[in-house]
Amino acid sequence: MKCYASLAFVVVALLSVAPASAQIPSGPVTTPPTIDGAVGATEWAGAGTLALPHGTAYFLNDQTYLYVLLDVTADTTLDPLVPGVYNDDNFGIAFDANGNGSGDIDIDVNYGAFDNPPAFPRISYFADPAFCGWTGGGATSSLGAEGFGMSPAAPATNHVIWEFALLLSEISPPSTGRIGTAVWLLSVNPSFNDLTPAADLCDWANYADLQLNGFDTAVPVAGAVGLAILVALVAIVGVFVARSRLG
Numbered sequence: 001m002k003c004y005a006s007l008a009f010v011v012v013a014l015l016s017v018a019p020a021s022a023q024i025p026s027g028p029v030t031t032p033p034t035i036d037g038a039v040g041a042t043e044w045a046g047a048g049t050l051a052l053p054h055g056t057a058y059f060l061n062d063q064t065y066l067y068v069l070l071d072v073t074a075d076t077t078l079d080p081l082v083p084g085v086y087n088d089d090n091f092g093i094a095f096d097a098n099g100n101g102s103g104d105i106d107i108d109v110n111y112g113a114f115d116n117p118p119a120f121p122r123i124s125y126f127a128d129p130a131f132c133g134w135t136g137g138g139a140t141s142s143l144g145a146e147g148f149g150m151s152p153a154a155p156a157t158n159h160v161i162w163e164f165a166l167l168l169s170e171i172s173p174p175s176t177g178r179i180g181t182a183v184w185l186l187s188v189n190p191s192f193n194d195l196t197p198a199a200d201l202c203d204w205a206n207y208a209d210l211q212l213n214g215f216d217t218a219v220p221v222a223g224a225v226g227l228a229i230l231v232a233l234v235a236i237v238g239v240f241v242a243r244s245r246l247g
């Protein structure tokens, strides 16, 4: 059952027309958006955007999270996620996590609802190049919320909203901060099924290029320096202990 969302993702993708690949500069953020399914007036200001057939995806990031808003302005009927029921609105956010333009087993990831268990998002990993297979949805500490309301892009019409804070430690971007992404959206009412901008989940070359601006690759280096200092201190203490014993 867990494979339902990813299977639907692939089926829909095969039926979709692939637009050209896109470049997205993810905006660095100091005040993270609140993941509550409601879009504040300036909450997503400065975000990088990806135009979708029935809305817009927004991207912000800091050192810890990639924040994603799927503002589905054309979905004006909420078909809410229901545990164990698949006749509902749904989403998928796939990443060429190492940004190399090809599929890598257990590296490239996809977040979805997967419906069962009902907690979302769930995380799956690319698993099978021969059949473009993915694992079922597993537990993640990333955050997600579904909402229905207005937003700056559609200030007079209630519509479906998805907000996420996806852990960069789960995506593991390369030092360049450049990864690929594709977004899947499903709606029951009105009926649509979109994958953007890739033709299918394994159309890696046409994933949008997402540049994580402000993703400071110096942080791991600083951590490594700190570890080196700690090791040096331990070694110095060891020398003193050894000398005291000899004395």
Ligand SMILES: [Ca+2]
Pocket (backbone or CB within 6 Å): 033, 034, 035, 036, 037, 038, 039, 040, 043, 163
């Ligand atoms: Ca919010």
Ligand SMILES: [Ca+2]
Pocket (backbone or CB within 6 Å): 096, 097, 098, 099, 100, 101, 102, 103, 104, 107, 108
């Ligand atoms: Ca890859």
Ligand SMILES: [Ca+2]
Pocket (backbone or CB within 6 Å): 075, 076, 077, 078, 079, 089, 160, 187, 188, 189, 190
């Ligand atoms: Ca809907």
